[in-house]
Amino acid sequence: MKLMLIAIFLLGGLFFFSVGTIGLLRFPDLFTRAHSAAKCDTLGAVLCLIALMMHSGINYSSVKLLLVLIFLWVTNPTATHLIVKAVFVKKDKHKKIDGVR
Amino acid sequence: MKRILIVMFLFLIFWIILAEKISFEVAVLGIFICLWTYVFNHGFNVILTKNFWTLDKIRHMIIYLFILVKEIVIANFQVAKVVMSRDMKITPTVVHFRTRLKSDLNRTILANSITLTPGTLTVQMENDLLTIHCLQKDYVEHVLNSKFEKILLKVEE
Numbered sequence: 001m002k003l004m005l006i007a008i009f010l011l012g013g014l015f016f017f018s019v020g021t022i023g024l025l026r027f028p029d030l031f032t033r034a035h036s037a038a039k040c041d042t043l044g045a046v047l048c049l050i051a052l053m054m055h056s057g058i059n060y061s062s063v064k065l066l067l068v069l070i071f072l073w074v075t076n077p078t079a080t081h082l083i084v085k086a087v088f089v090k091k092d093k094h095k096k097i098d099g100v101r
Numbered sequence: 102m103k104r105i106l107i108v109m110f111l112f113l114i115f116w117i118i119l120a121e122k123i124s125f126e127v128a129v130l131g132i133f134i135c136l137w138t139y140v141f142n143h144g145f146n147v148i149l150t151k152n153f154w155t156l157d158k159i160r161h162m163i164i165y166l167f168i169l170v171k172e173i174v175i176a177n178f179q180v181a182k183v184v185m186s187r188d189m190k191i192t193p194t195v196v197h198f199r200t201r202l203k204s205d206l207n208r209t210i211l212a213n214s215i216t217l218t219p220g221t222l223t224v225q226m227e228n229d230l231l232t233i234h235c236l237q238k239d240y241v242e243h244v245l246n247s248k249f250e251k252i253l254l255k256v257e258e
Binding site: 015034080 | 181222
């Protein structure tokens, strides 16, 4: 029973990782690619980590995995935001230069 | 004094989880490192201002967490649907949006949770103006009257 739950969670996580990768390849520009990469990574990683936590039971290593999960949820959107912002600001600048010309 | 005790307690829990055991050496080293960290992060302890930890606020934050998890799961399935569909119907749009939230911490939480929810991505945040990139035009409405902002407004009161 426990093994089956672990397998379901791991497979779900792998499914979302693969969807994220396919999205990364199929979407046309950086912004939409960021959508697929950011979102599918969060749920994929979380499902995999939950499966690992269930595997190791209640001890220090599962608490560590929980910490990894929390920090992942805080840092992932921030990193995505910074990448997208860098491109957005740069794009804006190019537009202005063209406007002056 | 009360403040430093709370921070030290949180840091020590973190330290013990990392150290994996409780002994004299670990405790001494931990207290030393936690004090060190506290001194360096003195200006950043926004969460520990006077009336942050009231019962009502904690209740709202827990509700917020549950809604966030629900929205993330829905978001993932929607993005998966768009990615797997044969002809990708995407209409990327950029929306500007003013929040009514006052504090920087709450604004950051809002921006991060917008990034985590269905087809929306926070591009820029300047004071109260958020620039948001949407994957499809339907999502604009979700952003303009979001559940997150309502709950965060209650937290802020």
